[in-house]
Amino acid sequence: MKEITRLLLTEKRDIFLSVLFGFLAGMGAVALFANSGYLISRAAVAPPLAVLTVTIALLKLFSFTRALSRYGERYYSHRATFTMLSNIRSHFFQRLEPLAPRISHKFKSGDLLSRIVGDVESLQNYFLRVYYPPIVMITVFLATIAFTAYFSIPVAVILIAGVLVTGWLIPAWFQVRHRKISSEIRKARGEVSTEITEFLYGFQDLKLHQKLEEKEDALLASSRHYIEEQAGASHRRLASVSWNQSIAFTISWIVLAAGAYLTAEGQMEGVFLAMLVMVSLTVFENATPMAAYPSYAEESRQAAARLEEVMQDESSRLPEKKQLRALPQGTPEISFQGASFTYPEESRSVLKEINLTIAPGTKTAVVGGSGSGKSTMIQLILGIYLPEDGKVSISGISTEELEDKKIWEKTNAILQDQHFFFGTVRENLLISNDEANDAQMKNALARMNLAYLSLDTTLTEKGKNLSGGERQRLGLARSMLREAELWLLDEPTSSVDAATEAKVMNEIFTEAENKTLILVSHKLQGLEDMDQIVVMDHGSIAETGTFAELMEKRGVFYQMKQIEAELFAAG
Numbered sequence: 001m002k003e004i005t006r007l008l009l010t011e012k013r014d015i016f017l018s019v020l021f022g023f024l025a026g027m028g029a030v031a032l033f034a035n036s037g038y039l040i041s042r043a044a045v046a047p048p049l050a051v052l053t054v055t056i057a058l059l060k061l062f063s064f065t066r067a068l069s070r071y072g073e074r075y076y077s078h079r080a081t082f083t084m085l086s087n088i089r090s091h092f093f094q095r096l097e098p099l100a101p102r103i104s105h106k107f108k109s110g111d112l113l114s115r116i117v118g119d120v121e122s123l124q125n126y127f128l129r130v131y132y133p134p135i136v137m138i139t140v141f142l143a144t145i146a147f148t149a150y151f152s153i154p155v156a157v158i159l160i161a162g163v164l165v166t167g168w169l170i171p172a173w174f175q176v177r178h179r180k181i182s183s184e185i186r187k188a189r190g191e192v193s194t195e196i197t198e199f200l201y202g203f204q205d206l207k208l209h210q211k212l213e214e215k216e217d218a219l220l221a222s223s224r225h226y227i228e229e230q231a232g233a234s235h236r237r238l239a240s241v242s243w244n245q246s247i248a249f250t251i252s253w254i255v256l257a258a259g260a261y262l263t264a265e266g267q268m269e270g271v272f273l274a275m276l277v278m279v280s281l282t283v284f285e286n287a288t289p290m291a292a293y294p295s296y297a298e299e300s301r302q303a304a305a306r307l308e309e310v311m312q313d314e315s316s317r318l319p320e321k322k323q324l325r326a327l328p329q330g331t332p333e334i335s336f337q338g339a340s341f342t343y344p345e346e347s348r349s350v351l352k353e354i355n356l357t358i359a360p361g362t363k364t365a366v367v368g369g370s371g372s373g374k375s376t377m378i379q380l381i382l383g384i385y386l387p388e389d390g391k392v393s394i395s396g397i398s399t400e401e402l403e404d405k406k407i408w409e410k411t412n413a414i415l416q417d418q419h420f421f422f423g424t425v426r427e428n429l430l431i432s433n434d435e436a437n438d439a440q441m442k443n444a445l446a447r448m449n450l451a452y453l454s455l456d457t458t459l460t461e462k463g464k465n466l467s468g469g470e471r472q473r474l475g476l477a478r479s480m481l482r483e484a485e486l487w488l489l490d491e492p493t494s495s496v497d498a499a500t501e502a503k504v505m506n507e508i509f510t511e512a513e514n515k516t517l518i519l520v521s522h523k524l525q526g527l528e529d530m531d532q533i534v535v536m537d538h539g540s541i542a543e544t545g546t547f548a549e550l551m552e553k554r555g556v557f558y559q560m561k562q563i564e565a566e567l568f569a570a571g
């Protein structure tokens with residue numbers, strides 16, 4: 001909450017004006033109704049015309065003041081709110097961005113979406129209904145009580161008691177009750193959001209496995225639960241408002257009774273009685289927002305806590321980077337020096353003391369069984385994770401001392417799951433280089449055997465209207481548009497047929513000539529020309545060498561080739 005208040009306080013001018021106009025509107029209303037009460041009473045005793053004229057003129061002045069100040073209050077408070085929301089959103093994204101590659105493993109995407117959209121949105125109530133209404137209420141009440149005390153101390157005391165009950169006691173009581181319930185709503189919203197995303201993402205598989213109805217029932221159940229929680233919250237908010245208003249009315253009746261008694265006893269002039277009752281009726285309008293205060297205060301507190309939970313998630317956070325250094329110009333050398341790595345919150349070590357040097361401008365293939373740690377090596381080179389022991393260096397500088405962005409600027413990375421956005425082929429290609437022209441894009445498509453795709457072809461979400469192999473080649477075409485000194489390719493052609501694969505890889509090697517290239521692959525063909533082949537086995541390097549060296553050695557790679565040859569022969 002401290003962080004949110006700090007962001008809010010950057011809008012000092014609007015906050016000051018909201019409070020000022022809120023105060024003027026509150027006082028304008030009190031003055032308007034006090035004046036009306038006085039005018040009615042005074043008119044009954046046939047006052048001089050001048051008194052009536054001045055009182056009527058004041059009536060108009062107060063009504064204008066009230067209307068204009070209310071407008072000013074709404075204007076500045078909403079402006080402060082929307083500016084604050086946009087500040088929170090950009091602040092949240094700035095803090096979330098460096099965690100993004102890791103955070104998706106920790107939070108379900110639906111829940112994350114519900115936090116980013118719903119919880120940030122909930123914070124709009126923080127200023128409008130939590131932060132400044134108590135300030136306005138207190139200042140208006142203090143001024144009104146001072147004014148009332150001038151006419152009658154007992155009536156002022158009744159008002160003080162009333163403000164304590166409506167502005168503090170009832171809100172505090174509802175706040176205690178609201179605390180547990182509000183967290184249920186947030187949880188229910190996260191669950192609905194998660195169910196919906198899972199339902200949409202998994203629709204096809206659910207249908208194929210005839211689990212669609214089951215999932216639909218679960219979705220409806222969590223939606224019903226969310227609606228029930230929301231309805232409960234609205235009832236409680238209404239109950240709080242009703243209690244508040246009933247007590248405010250009771251106070252006005254008490255003021256009337258006490259005023260009548262004081263007048264009868266000759267301790268107060270009767271002409272002020274209606275005025276004080278009207279003051280009481282009006283001033284408690286300012287306590288009404290306090291009735292909703294507990295639910296909004298709790299909602300804001302929990303929304304802020306849920307956002308903090310994402311940003312403070314220790315397992316998504318990289319260890320603090322040491323003093324950052326610049327990446328030297330030119331084609332990079334990659335080296336692993338005793339690098340070991342375990343994924344956060346996992347016990348099994350995925351990479352064990354890897355020692356490897358990849359010289360600048362060379363081509364290296366990393367092969368090995370599924371789960372042997374090949375993709376994890378790519379993640380370490382990209383600085384997405386840091387090794388827990390040892391070092392991974394680019395051009396002699398440890399990734400601990402390099403800003404992620406600087407590594408990515410230098411790299412063309414094709415990871416296993418590439419994302420395509422809803423839009424045209426052109427829009428998706430421009431992501432890698434927004435200065436590329438149509439001719440360059442068409443050339444890149446042609447080199448990837450995708451000449452038949454028009455730049456205006458629409459891609460549906462995640463590029464689902466392309467085949468797996470087409471998506472991979474479109475990803476490669478996207479990389480071809482970018483100058484990069486380092487190429488990291490994680491199974492870039494796993495879904496592409498052999499003939500197309502040969503052509504496509506040939507184009508990639510031509511493009512990446514003289515650049516450092518690392519190719520992670522399951523397939524063992526086409527590796528004859530690689531400068532180095534690294535064979536991974538359960539997180540360790542089993543052997544390294546050129547194709548000829550490894551075949552001659554008759555070690556793990558040789559055996560893998562034998563198995564592959566047998567499978568081909570059998571197929």
Ligand SMILES: Nc1ncnc2c1ncn2[C@@H]1O[C@H](COP(=O)(O)OP(=O)(O)OP(=O)(O)O)[C@@H](O)[C@H]1O
Binds near residue numbers: 105344370377
């Ligand atoms: N984000 C993650 N969190 C926890 N464990 C992970 C994560 N990513 C991978 N792993 C685990 O780390 C091990 C190595 O995974 P990695 O993806 O590096 O293997 P790989 O050799 O590239 O496999 P494949 O050839 O099947 O892609 C696997 O056992 C996997 O379960």
